[in-house]
Each structure stands twice: as structure tokens, then as C-alpha cells.
Amino acid sequence: MIDMIAKEDPIISEEEAAQYDRQIRLWGLDAQKRLRGSRVLLVGLGGLGAEVAKNLILAGVKGLTMLDHEKVSQESCRAQFLVPVTAQGENRAQASLERAQYLNPMVEVRAQAERAEDQPDDFFLQFDAVCLTCCSRDLMVRVDQLCSKHNIKVFCGNVYGYYGYMFSDLGPEYNYVEEKPKMVKPSGDTNDGPKAKKAKVDPNETTMVKKTASFCSLKEALEVDWTTEKAKAGLKRTPVDYFLLHVLLKFRTDKGRDPAPQSSGEDARLLRQIRDDVLESMGLNRELLSDDFVSYCFSEMAPVCAVVGGVLGQEVVKALSQRDAPHKNIFFFDGRKGNGVVDYFGPQ
Template structure:
């Protein structure tokens, strides 16, 4: 990893980030201002994440994407102009991304992420992966974890979206809590008055630690164990939908295509059966109704999941406030999100 420089907030930056400094403090903003992030995948979700990180004020953001701008990506991706069809998505997103906040160093990289050597990823404080294969995400998660680099993964499939984060086995952060005020020693108002009370006008910063499992551990839960069976009722069905969609991407090298609805619907159903059977789970756990709602990227879902994902990166880099552990799932049909934690074993 590159040596971290001591970030200094200039007067201009203090004015630019005044609201954020008031919200989470100067130290948190300085940590954020000294951080470099890699964002892989400039689809609709990637554009939302890029926007949120740039506006928050990271030091540098590298946009990595080898894909070309297509008609479909123009619908969900607001950083690329309509006239950019056929151009590289990272390069086409650069100008609008940079204009969001000139104080952030934004770079475009046209290479395939699979061709990057391990050393490339070690120059960043956080790596955010969208549109990547399961094997690649697992490999990079393991690599970055070994070097203390924070890892985030996410995708949007139609009405569904998810986010995963791995901040390491021992992640330290601070959380603002209402301050408990002890009664004075000479209080004579009875036993109730002698109890500590919450003062709504005062807060205190509490240091906390959280542990995260790796992506491999999260995705490879053995559902035949008693512990896993006991937690099955608390596990959102979206988790198993994610396994199906990741296997579809692995098997076909792409996501479900709205131009191939009939063919891909049959494949999704078969993969669903295979995934659940391999986990010794009933196919009834994930009904057929999911199939009609997981095609293409939908802008509103990208906005919601990108907002959560971007905010989790900001929280992790600033070390301020409690993070999600480890998954966040969103179902646009219900308009809600579910947070769940998958620990190792």
C-alpha cells in the first residue's frame, strides 16, 4: 500500500464541506479527504456510487471500466452523455463526474479489471466492485483483506439490489451517543433521581469495534449445519436470489437480458433449482415470481442501492457511525431494504 499522507483541509475545502464537517466532525472529514477509492463498473449503480463519493470529498476516485456505452446503459447512467454511445464508459463518465467536485481527483481507466496485477489494487484505501463475477469478487476480497483495504461489492438486477462490505476482522469506528448525566451526590429526591439520565442536549463519542467475514465465507454458508438451519428464518430470501444471479453471471458471462426473456427465464428457474438443491434447501424457498423482476438496471433502484453503498464507503473511510454487517438487500417491489449479517460458521 502507498504511504498515507496527513490530509490537510484548506479554507476552500472547509467551506465546501462545511455541512459535512458539522455533521460528522473535522477528523472524520480529514480521513475521508485523505482516501483513494477504486470504483469498478460504470453502469447505473456505479454512476450513483461515483456521484456520492465525489460529493462527499474523497481525495481520489479511479473509474475502472472496459465496457462501451450502449443504448441500455444510457437509460440508467446519468454521467454519460447520449452522444457518447460506443465510447468507453469510464472515459465517457469522466467529465461530468469531475464537474461534480473539482477538488476530487477523478481518473478514468479503460482496462479490464481481470488484467490488473495485484499491486494495482494495493494503492487504494477502498475497492468498490460492481458488475464483477463471483470468482473475481472473492479473489479481490481476499487480496484486499490481507492488506487492510476495505472491500465493497454491489449490483442491481431489475427491482433487486444488494451491497456487501468487508471492513476486516477488527474494524474500529466511533459513534455519537446521548450523554448519561449522573445525579449530584447531594440529591434528596429519592432513588429514581439518583439514577443516571440521558441528557438530550449533550452527546458523547463512543469507540466501538466490529468484525466482518469475507465474501467467500458469506456466500459459502453450509446450510446443513444446525447453526445455519437455526438462522434460516432470519435470512432474507434475497440472499438466495443473489446466489442464483451470481451463478447465472458465472455460467453465461452476462446478466439476464431483457431481449432474451423467454430463454433467460428458463435458465433462471433451472439455476434456482440447482442452487437450492446444492444447499439442501427446498425450491419453494424462492418462488418463480422473482424471475419477472430481475432484468436490466432500473434507475430508481440504482439510486437507492447506490445511496446506501456510497454512504457505507463514506462511513468506513471516515470511521464514523456504525456500518452494515455484511449485506444490505433491496427489493423495489416492496420498497424496503433488509440488513443481515453472515459470520464465518
Template structure:
């Protein structure tokens, strides 16, 4: 059964109906009501975070909390469009607040300048969905496990140079509806032969089909036993970006930051060393990531942020509205393959 949780003030007003007219026509009034009753936590206001914030605010969620303790730098100011040019040195969440709120006054947008690591478990439980960007592996696993127990939807994402990814965990039993063409059954009175008696698809009519999907946790997705026969069989269809993500998350854990252009030579050497250690530890060949991978994973590139942020924002909207089939569980983007080239990796 589709969860139709009614919250106190998710009734669509005339003003909201006008604002969201196109969306209501696209995915229906009930889906928009679910969005209107949802509160989302977005961690990290880098280039990817700004894209996700924009998409969620325009979609019309109830509230969006922007959580980021970092200060605006020249790099972050170039990477995202919500930060004014004169905000150097200010907190990124606070600096992004005014422009984010201006996108849609009907959405309650808040800025939180605390470190996400300092937040108690109870903080995350007040939201319907949590989106983590720029976070450590340990923190993402912690929040995912915590929210899974309370059936709170969790999303993770990052952009590293030409590469980007998103991960979603909607729980072991996620319900949604999907619009399908209506099947018209032949009537008993039909006497025009066997073909006329067959069920036919009516392109002018649709019906809503209830479906269920199951998601694995982030911990399970990152700790696949690649020495098992089942995993070995799926290795050829697993994008190299899955293993690149493992390397970059290990770099983030070890250094407390992402690879930076100012220390390109040193970080490149360390990335190759981490690649060898991580892939050896996973039981796969280091040839999965050629030595030149280090040339394409520095900084947040705005076009990649736009693509990955569009997909990530769309998946959050679909999950909150419970409309249309979700991705399971990873989405990877490789800008070197050309615009719009994507790879999927689903864990079960």
C-alpha cells in the same frame, strides 16, 4: 484505538472547509480529514456505479478511479446519468469522467479502461477502499481475500431489475466511533431522594464512544452450510434475495453476462434451471424463489440504482471516515415490497 492515519495533504483548506461545511458539522472535522485522505477504486460504471461515484465525489474523498472496459450501449446510457447522450460506443469510464469531475473539482477523478480481471494484485493495494459492481463471483472473492490481507476495505454491489444488494468486508477488527447522548451522573450533594441520584441522559450533550466490529469474508458469506443446525435456525430470517443473488451470480459465471431483456425467454428458462441446481446444492428448498422471480431481475432500474447506490455510497463514506455503526455484512433491497423496504442479513 481509532486509526488516525495522517496523509501528506489531507489538511482541510479554507475552500474545502466551505465546500464541506455541512458534512463537517454532521460528522466532524476528523472524519472529513480521513475522507479527504482516502483513495477509492470503483469498478463498473453502470447505473449503480454512477450513483456510488456521485456520492463519493460529493462526500469529498481524495481520489476516485473509475475502472470499466465496456462500451456505452443504449441500455447503459439510459441507466446512468454521467454518460452524455452522444457517447454511444465510447468507453463507459472515459465517457463518465467529465461529468463526474464536474461534481466536485477538489476530488481527483481518473478513468481506467482496462479489464479489471487483467489487473495484477499490486493494482488494488494502492487504494484505501475497493468497490466492485458488475463483477463475477470469482473476481469478487479474489479481490476480497487479497485486500483483507492488507486491511483494505472491500464493498460489492449490483442491481438486477427490482432487486439490489451490497456487501461489505471491513476486516476482522474494524474500529469506529459513534455519537451517544451523554450520561450525567448525580452529584454526592444531591439530597432529593433516590430518583435524583440516578444517572440521567442529557439530550443537549453527546460523547464519542469507540467501538469495534468484526466482518466475515465474502467467501464465507456465500458458502454458508445451510444443512447445519445453526444455519437452519436462521433460515426464516434470511431474505430470499440472498438466494436470488446466488442464482444471478451463477448465471453471470456461466453466461459471462447478466440476464438481458432481448433474450428474456431463453434467459428465464436458464434462470429457473440454475435456481433448481443452486438451491439444491445449498440444501434448501427451491420454493424459496417462486417461478415468477424471473420477471423482476432483468436490467438495471434507475430508481433501484439510486436506493442501493445511496446505501452503498453511505457505507463507504462511513467506513473511510470511521464514523457511525456499519452494516454487517449484506444489505438487500426488494423494490416489489415498496420504496424504502429493506432486508439485512449478517454473517458472523
């Protein structure tokens, strides 16, 4: 028997039942109760963060805390629909609060204008899930390692022009339920012919199956040893976006920001140099990531934010409600091709 996560059993009022009627019909009352009893921390209120905030608020979590120390800029207004165009120069989290709360008054939405890096460990332990967007590698690894010790789910993501990704760590033993078609046992002896030898699927009935999945940490996912024979054998099946992610995370480590349109010339040269250094350190050929990648990774594009934010928000909802199979464990999206791919980079 798999024990589901024990949480407080929030009472769903008649008003909430009406508000979440479609969702309750979709994934059940118990799943909605688990979602309704969950508190989420969302770091980063750029275009991707706004999409995630919208999806979590509409889904009906108990509380959402939005944390961001950045200011609203003219560029951020293009992809961030929660901030008014008149809010330039204001804090992004605080400027997003009014519209975010308007989406669903039943959710407790808060805004904090502080740096995530400056928060003590205890701050992150208040939540059932932490979602980090537009953050540095060091911060994401720190929070992931901290939260994994306390059974707190961690999600990371970012959008770079046409590219986007999301990562999830739900722990070494994540329990969930999945709806499957019900198998009907063959009937007894009949006089019309031989007995049925196999169970059949009844398309009109379903049953809930309890399952368990194991997730690796972000540190493990990013520190694959590509010199091993096993890793080399899987290199052709590995999305090139994985190596692009390494380059972009290193850029943020070095510059303290993501590539910016206003400094595209300088940033493009630095990105290519980082590409060479990163792939060389992995023992891989620089040609694995062609030079033209620098033409497609500047700024946050609203359509890409919508796609990646939709996937990321849905994965948080699935994890908190413990309903349906989660992605395991990195989702990459390439807006040039209009497709996404999920891959696993932890221990096999």
C-alpha cells in the same frame, strides 16, 4: 484504548472548508480529513456505479479511479446519468469522466478502460477502499481475499431489475466512533428527597464512543453450510434475496453477463434451472424461491440504482471516515416492496 487508522493528515484549505462545511458540521473535521486523504477504486460504471461515483465525489474523497471495459449502450443510458446520450459505443468509464469531475473539481477523478480481471494484484493495493459493481463472483472473492490481507476495505454491489444488494468487508477488527447521548451522573445529596440512583440521559449533550466491529469475508458469507442445525434454525429469518443473489451470481459465471431484456425468454428459463441447481446443492427446497422471481430481475432500474447506490456510497464514506456504525454485512433491497434488510452471514 482503540487506535484509529493512522493516515496522512491532509490540510483542509479554506476553499475545501467552505465546500464541505455541512459535512464537517455533521461528522467533524477529523472524519472529513480521513475521507479527504482516501483513494477509492470503483469498478463498473453502470447505473449503480454512477450513483456510487456521484456520492463519493460529492463527499470529498481525495481520489476516485473509475475502471470499466464495457461500452456505452442504449440500455445503459437509461440508468447511467454520467454519460451523454451521444456517447454510445464509447467506453463507459471514459464517457463518465467529464460529468463526474464537474461534480467536485477538488477530487482527482480518473478513468481507465481496462478489464478488472486483467489487473495484477498490486493494482488493487494502491487504494484505501475498493468498490466492485457488476462483477463476477470469482473476481469479487479474489479481490476481497487480497485486500483483506492489506487492511483495504472492500465493497461489492449490483442491481438486477427490482433487486439490489451491497456487501462490505471492513476486516476482522474495524474501529470507528459513534455519537451517543451523554449520560449525566446523579448529583450529590439534596434536602428535597432521596438521591437519584441511576444516571440520566442529557438530550442536549453527546459524547463520542469508540467501538470495534468484525467482518467476515465474501467467501465465508456465500459458503454457509445450510445442512447444519444452526443454519436450518435460522433459515426462516434469512431473506430470500440471499438465495436469489446466489442464482444471479451463478448466471453471470455461466454467461459472462447479467440477465438481459433482449434475451428474456431464454434467460428466464436458464435462471429457473440455475435456481433448481443452486438450491439443490445447498440441500434446500426449490420452492424457497418462487418461479416469478424471473419477472423482476432484468436490466438496471434507475430508482433501484439510486437507493442501493445511496446506501453503498454512504457505507464507503462511513468506513473511510470511521464515523458511525457500519452495516454488517449484506444489504438487500427489493424495489417491489420498497424496503431493504441488512443481515450477517459470517461465523457467529
